[in-house]
Amino acid sequence: MNMDDTICAISTPIGEGGIGIVRISGPQSLEILSKIFSAKNRVFNYKSHTIHHGFIIDPQDGRVIDEVLVMYMKGPKTYTRQDVVEINCHGGLIPVKKVLDLTIACGARLAEPGEFTLRAFINGRIDLSQAEAVIDLIRSKTDLSHIASVNQLKGGLSDKINDIMQRLLGLYGHIEALNDFPEDEVDPLGDETIIEVIDASINEIEKLLETYDTGKILREGLNVVIIGKPNVGKSSLLNALLKENRAIVTDVPGTTRDIIEEYINIKGVPVKIIDTAGIRRTEDIVEKIGVEKSLEYLNKADLIVFMVDASIPLDELDMEIVKYLEGRNVIVLANKIDLTIKADIRKLSSIGDIITTSTKTGEGLNVLYDAIYDRVFKGKNIFGDLGGSIFINARHRSLLLKAINALKSCEKTFDQGLPLDFVSIDLRTAIDALGEITGQVVSDEVLHSIFDRFCIGK
Numbered sequence: 224m225n226m227d228d229t230i231c232a233i234s235t236p237i238g239e240g241g242i243g244i245v246r247i248s249g250p251q252s253l254e255i256l257s258k259i260f261s262a263k264n265r266v267f268n269y270k271s272h273t274i275h276h277g278f279i280i281d282p283q284d285g286r287v288i289d290e291v292l293v294m295y296m297k298g299p300k301t302y303t304r305q306d307v308v309e310i311n312c313h314g315g316l317i318p319v320k321k322v323l324d325l326t327i328a329c330g331a332r333l334a335e336p337g338e339f340t341l342r343a344f345i346n347g348r349i350d351l352s353q354a355e356a357v358i359d360l361i362r363s364k365t366d367l368s369h370i371a372s373v374n375q376l377k378g379g380l381s382d383k384i385n386d387i388m389q390r391l392l393g394l395y396g397h398i399e400a401l402n403d404f405p406e407d408e409v410d411p412l413g414d415e416t417i418i419e420v421i422d423a424s425i426n427e428i429e430k431l432l433e434t435y436d437t438g439k440i441l442r443e444g445l446n447v448v449i450i451g452k453p454n455v456g457k458s459s460l461l462n463a464l465l466k467e468n469r470a471i472v473t474d475v476p477g478t479t480r481d482i483i484e485e486y487i488n489i490k491g492v493p494v495k496i497i498d499t500a501g502i503r504r505t506e507d508i509v510e511k512i513g514v515e516k517s518l519e520y521l522n523k524a525d526l527i528v529f530m531v532d533a534s535i536p537l538d539e540l541d542m543e544i545v546k547y548l549e550g551r552n553v554i555v556l557a558n559k560i561d562l563t564i565k566a567d568i569r570k571l572s573s574i575g576d577i578i579t580t581s582t583k584t585g586e587g588l589n590v591l592y593d594a595i596y597d598r599v600f601k602g603k604n605i606f607g608d609l610g611g612s613i614f615i616n617a618r619h620r621s622l623l624l625k626a627i628n629a630l631k632s633c634e635k636t637f638d639q640g641l642p643l644d645f646v647s648i649d650l651r652t653a654i655d656a657l658g659e660i661t662g663q664v665v666s667d668e669v670l671h672s673i674f675d676r677f678c679i680g681k
């Protein structure tokens with residue numbers, strides 16, 4: 224990884240805006256700036272962490288490109304720990320792009336996606352799990368996901384991992400010493416036995432692993448699929464939910480538009496709602512509901528909302544759909560309760576909890592929100608607990624699983640009374656897996672897969 228060159232990028236969204244920022248990081252930051260910047264009062268003293276008003280001038284022909292505010296920050300007290308310059312241009316594509324082109328002409332290289340954050344990581348300002356939190360933070364969909372990513376950015380996960388690692392490293396050193404010297408010459412481990420340290424570590428890792436499901440939901444949203452025969456009120460429900468709770472969502476790669484798919488915010492839980500009505504336009508061919516494509520969505524759903532029209536008797540079409548719901552996580556929504564109830568909804572109680580609603584009056588929607596929230600957090604008081612909570616992602620999960628398997632293998636080796644070197648091999652595996660979470664031990668491929676998810680300029 225080359226860190227000696229100086230990178231630049233537009234760090235604000237492309238398009239018309241109040242300001243657009245060109246960010247430069249690297250040893251030549253100041254040199255490049257001095258070639259293109261003319262301070263308004265002619266004296267630019269280059270004092271670190273100061274802002275200067277002036278003009279960006281094309282050194283080729285002396286033309287003024289833009290009137291700007293320039294911030295110069297000398298490393299290491301910067302995001303990348305390198306010298307950083309930020310040029311605040313007038314928003315709009317042309318001035319910002321021209322300033323960027325000039326910095327490139329003066330020797331900077333266009334940064335790759337996430338390269339600023341990558342430098343922050345390489346230079347030790349943040350660790351890998353914190354770098355990942357930067358992406359989560361940018362993409363957070365609700366206040367809860369925001370809090371969770373901030374906790375991780377502050378180093379919550381790193382602290383936990385480092386704690387476990389420290390203990391295991393202590394143990395590792397102890398065992399290595401026991402291998403080399405007789406027992407009475409080795410410092411004791413403290414109050415704990417070897418097996419107690421391993422047990423405690425397994426325990427801690429298990430607790431972290433339990434946060435995965437919730438973390439996944441906070442990052443990606445809870446997949447909720449609304450299913451039901453035509454006219455029961457699926458679209459009305461979606462509209463009602465959107466009206467009250469539309470979540471602010473940045474572009475999510477890979478979302479398809481052939482179905483109706485929206486993010487909403489239910490008590491802080493990002494919920495991705497899929498209205499299966501969008502799956503097939505021929506809503507009158509109802510016998511086909513539930514086949515193929517719909518099934519695919521049912522399979523991916525974390526929660527299925529099965530809607531029936533409570534104002535008419537249940538019929539064979541409702542029961543047709545019921546066939547596909549067995550064994551799944553289902554909430555039955557008996558809708559249109561503002562009308563006279565004619566459906567025998569008790570018949571559906573074996574499928575899932577029944578909630579009665581009217582999308583017309585809004586009655587029962589709060590009960591639905593509570594039910595969704597409870598299913599995510601399973602009765603835990605997440606607002607209260609979230610203060611210090613961290614939620615692992617899929618990468619952390621696979622490494623924690625690796626660590627825990629290695630530790631369990633340590634225990635087995637120990638039980639079997641095999642020599643201690645056998646324990647230390649597994650112990651090393653566990654320590655390395657933990658080190659990969661924070662990035663102390665990390666391959667180039669892993670770095671790529673993480674930083675490629677960033678946008679340019681971050």
Ligand code: GDP
Nearest residue numbers: 453454455456457458459500558559581582583
């Ligand atoms: P979908 O085919 O399942 O998406 O159903 P729609 O949302 O398009 O609704 C079908 C019809 O039922 C529309 O005329 C809605 O206005 C009406 N509708 C939906 N929900 C309710 C409700 O709670 N009460 C009443 N009275 N009508 C409703």
Ligand code: ZN
Nearest residue numbers: 457458459500
């Ligand atoms: Zn519809």
